[in-house]
Amino acid sequence: MIALIGLVIGVALGLLFDPQVPLWLQPYLPIAIVAALDAMSGGVRARLEGVFEEKVFVVSFVSNTVIAALIVFLGDQLGVGSQLSTGVVVVLGIRIFSNAAAIRRKLFGA
């Protein structure tokens, strides 16, 4: 619940302040957001399965986003940034889908 409120507050703040994404962050922020979405769906899933640990959630959230951004950064340095970010998005997308499927099964039993 508090997490949901936090999310709403974050969106509201974003709409209110209309922040400009700094240029050096622009290639990595989308990937980090997708990674964060993955961590969030994973957290909801764990919660529904009764194995939710706040510490695990916080650590996985931070490490996922940082690693995702790092992979893209490394890819940029190697010259395969766009391909690698596509790969990361695909992997994270699959994970989000499987988490969503688990959540759906828990909620609706189907």
Added chain:
Amino acid sequence: MSGATEPPEPPEPPEAPEAPEPDRPAGPPAGMRGLLDLLRPRTTRGQFAGALLCMVLGFAAVAQIRTTKRDTTFATARQDELVGILSDLGQRSERLRGDLRELEETRAGLRRDVQGERALQEARRRAGTYGLLAGTLPAEGPGVEVVIDDPGTAVRAANLLDALQELRDAGAEVVQVGDVRAGAGTYFLDTPGGVQADGRQLAPPYRFLAIGDPHTLTTALGIPGGVVKTLQNIGAAVTVAERAKIVVRAVRPP
């Protein structure tokens, strides 16, 4: 997702009664009850950390979406397109800066001069410019002289109109056809003895005097399939001569 890849569904455990401690539910919550349980506010430090992270996520997502929306025009453009756009903008801003300088000079002049001397000058200058464009003032300057000789009387009014339009397109500011000053409302009419321009009879050879950049005018007339070529095809002889000084004396009644 297809059902084949999913593990077989374990039968739902019977709904357990409300757990005594909502922070640590005893069994895995399931179904809508689980969702409600999820939404119950719990105030532990970890919850707040999670909320903070979610807040950051929402903020970042909104920022990213806004940024993506902002520049979709140029994100898909290729590099040479971008270079072209940039140089266009540079040229345009240079031109506008020139205009700005000119206007500021005019404004400063107008401010300085209380008697209206400068304003009068400005008005005269403009009247001169408009007079030239409207054809009410004589003019002279560099330009071209075009002579269309028509031994077979094949040249029609349309051909002369084409020639006039071509000269205008190429930047001729003042044009005289025969002894008629061409203006915005100039017309050509086919008559038995030749062509009428603005009601005055013209007879071959038709003579155009045009003031403008001589080279540009010559090039415009001489392009393949252009005015000169067309006239030659119908049997007329065309000579285009660049002149450093063309004097146009004919004027239109104001």
